[in-house]
Amino acid sequence: MAASTLGAAWLVNESDNLEKKKPKRIVKHKKKAWRVTEIEDVERYLESKRLDERLGAPFEERPSDSLFVVDTKAIADQPAKSEPTRKRKLKEIGPLKCYAILTPNSAVQDPLKSRNRVRLPEERGDPLLRKVMEERRARGKIATHFLQSMKHHQENVEALANKKKPERLRTTFDFDIWGEAGDYLMIGDKKVSALDLSDPLKTYTMEKIGKRIYGRPKSMFSKTTGLKQVEVPHPGTSYNPTFQDHQALLKEAYDVEAKEIKQEVKTRRRLGPMLKKIPIQRKEEQWWSEMTQGLGEEEEPANGAEVEVPCVRPTKPKTRRQKIRAKALKWQDMRRKKLKEAKKRLLEFDRLRSIRREIRKSEELTVKRMETRKKEKEAKMFKPAMLGKHKYEPPQIEVNLSEEIVGTLRGLKTEGHVLIDRYKSLQRRNIIEPRIRQTVVYKYKHKVFTKRSHSEPKGLKVGKRNNIPVQ
16 A cells, blocks of 8 residues: 555666666776766665655654554445536545645755745734734724724625625526516426416416426517508598599699609709710810919029018017016906806895796706607607618509599509508518618629730741741
């Protein structure tokens, strides 16, 4: 047991003695013998001596009590341990072997007595002062800052105990993430939110199948728009409308078309001067006049004429009297401002009635603004929101002219499309964002090559073409 625990660093291997060769008999007074001198046995002996100094006396000189222990205690029947975790395994294994060289395992005393080290808190400070403090503490006189420090420490411990623990990671959703904490009931061995028990079908599913029925957030039931899923069409779109309804629908379509025409005329009027066609000759003349503008205006001075430089006079420093006067004026200005503020503060007491009136007006204005915002918010529920980068474009009004109305469904000319109507309805109700049709444009790289008839010949020798001699 001792050999297995203490290692085999200093044990002598018997097989080494058997395989050990007989040393050669060499003349030692020659310089040639220095190269083949073997000192391995000497080094092994010195190494064992140094190891004995570090660990104490050699093993053959130690008593048996220090090497072996007689076990006299019986092992009690212990309950079967659960499977150890990773941290528990590391704790049972102990410190890593790579840290063993850092632990002191030598019995040799430190030769340097006054070696620098980190002193303990009780060793720091003046020893005389520490002795006086201990005597005072024995008499019951404790410093105020020490008592305050103990009080703060106790408060920190209580605050840490009352600190709200962080929420657990939601790896297994066995609870209602939308409900309140603690709103759970146990059905069998399952945990169910109390909000889920309102429906008996959920309870039955949980009891029989064992699958969790999750609650839904309240925001899921909040309406994002005030529009209806299917809006009632205008009565003028009927196959047999009244004259007034049909004229009203025509009026709406006319207003939309007139607004578009007006916007188009406005755009043409603004962009008209920029879209004029100018001849190339006139365009070149305009460009030349713009580029040469201002080149001949600047006249350079003659070589003999001297350029007049404006005379800049240096600023004179202030005298002592001027500095004192400026300081006095500054103090007078500050004193006048303070008196003015104090006088204004005193006058505020005389206008308490007007201040109350101003406060009442501001409160009325605040209430009025709140009502306005509320109305704007309600009106916003009936308009499409800006969900993407594209703006919602309302569809064209589906209208038939007077000559197109025949009074029967068989001969009626249909306007619009059902799918387009449903698609626009989804956009109006903020279910999907407004989109535009994406077109993919393929740009192919042009292949450039030189024709054989236009390329210069390469690799031909001058003078010996088709075996014709050069003259």
